Amino acid sequence: MDDLTIGQLAERVGVSVSAIRFYEAKGLLFPLRNSGGQRRFRRSDIRRLSFVLIAQQIGLTIEEIKEKLDALPEGRNPTKEDWSKMSRAFRADLDRRITVLGRLRDNLDGCIGCGCLSLKKCAIYNPQDRAGRRGTGPRYVIGAREEWPSAD
Known part of the structure; x- marks a missing residue:
């Protein structure tokens, strides 16, 4: 049964x-x-x-x-x-999604590379929307680690 x-x-x-x-x-x-x-x-x-x-x-x-x-x-x-x-x-x-979620968590209150240039930090982290030259969307969240702005 x-x-x-x-x-x-x-x-x-x-x-x-x-x-x-x-x-x-x-x-x-x-x-x-x-x-x-x-x-x-x-x-x-x-x-x-x-x-x-x-x-x-x-x-x-x-x-x-x-x-x-x-x-x-x-x-x-x-x-x-x-x-x-x-x-x-x-x-x-899963590893890719975990990486993206980690970036989202870490950048949630800052520049995400979307190109809006409306936050004061965007002028520092993404001047003239440099992230946009690397692809569409929020590049600092969905892009490769190499696309992130340098910490200096």
Whole structure:
């Protein structure tokens, strides 16, 4: 009796029943149907749904998550080996996001290289919008470390 009802899966994973229906509609879950047409999920769907939740926390879109899951043979749920392989790919993206968030935290009350030149500090850190020559957006937050102004 390894099959779970939609309510049991929702309770076990900590999401609403409507969220499970949403994930099913997006092609992320594939429940079985009993003779009465009710959804039944395998216990291994706990892992699949947990993967979806983790991937969303990392910042992947539903489409990106589907792409990762669709790459699994026969549409099966991720194994430990699958998770290890996928997590290595996530690591670089997480490291990049951590770096950007650190810059944002450290520069939140100062010049972020956006080019507005409205803060008094902008004349010191980003005169004539030098950051704009290196690309669009807030360069001192999203740009490479080399783009940051010197501390002298």
